[in-house]
Amino acid sequence: MSVDCVFCKIINRELDADIVYEDEKAIAFKDINPAAPVHILVVPRKHIPSLKDLEKSDEALIGHLHTIANEIAKAFKLDNKGYRIVINCGADAGQIVFHLHLHLLGGRPLLQTIAKGRGV
Ligand code: AMP
Ligand code: ZN
Numbered sequence: 635m636s637v638d639c640v641f642c643k644i645i646n647r648e649l650d651a652d653i654v655y656e657d658e659k660a661i662a663f664k665d666i667n668p669a670a671p672v673h674i675l676v677v678p679r680k681h682i683p684s685l686k687d688l689e690k691s692d693e694a695l696i697g698h699l700h701t702i703a704n705e706i707a708k709a710f711k712l713d714n715k716g717y718r719i720v721i722n723c724g725a726d727a728g729q730i731v732f733h734l735h736l737h738l739l740g741g742r743p744l745l746q747t748i749a750k751g752r753g754v
Contacts (some may be wrong), residue, residue, distance in 0.1 A: 636681045641733035643659055645679050655706055662706055662738075671741025672710045672717070676703045682734040685723040699718035703738045 635642050643649040644663060654674055665673040667718035674701050682688060688696060700719065707717045717740030722729040 636683075636733070637682060637738070639733050640731055641677050641735065642681055643673075643680065645677070654709075657702075659695060660702055662672075662702060665737070666668065670739040672683060672712060672739065674703075674706055674708075674710075674738040676736040676738060678734060683732040684734060685721050686699060689735070699736050703736055706738055707740065711739070714737075718744050 635646070640649065644651040645661055649664075653661060653663045655662040655676075656709045658679075660676060660678050662674050665675050678699060680695065682692065682693075690727055703719055707713055716727075717738060720737040721735070722737075722741065737745075
């Protein structure tokens with residue numbers, strides 16, 4: 635938990651979000667500024683600032699986040715057409731919220747780019 639972290643505030647229900655999934659380890663909610671028809675953030679409850687801060691003991695957690703993303707993709711009927719998972723790590727990748735999260739993007743053909751950006 636980090637006091638000034640927007641995602642910790644969502645996890646602690648101090649801030650509203652459109653939550654689509656939650657369990658004891660993670661929460662998923664709609665991105666406030668969607669870059670695709672389906673744009674969901676999959677977030678661990680544990681405050682890990684960035685991918686580079688992952689510890690060996692977080693390996694199961696990061697796997698869990700991907701499994702959740704797959705389940706949500708299926709619930710949003712993206713599993714046949716496909717979807718993209720993005721993790722931005724650090725300033726050059728455009729990370730703006732320093733609480734680790736996966737972007738789940740889909741619902742339209744996505745550009746063949748490795749960047750997230752608005753033009754995904
Ligand atoms: P990143 O660039 O990977 O750090 O992405 C952070 C994402 O969080 C952006 O796509 C924002 O639109 C999204 N975001 C920021 N604040 C909120 C919020 N309060 N609720 C939902 N999504 C948010
Ligand atoms: Zn946090």
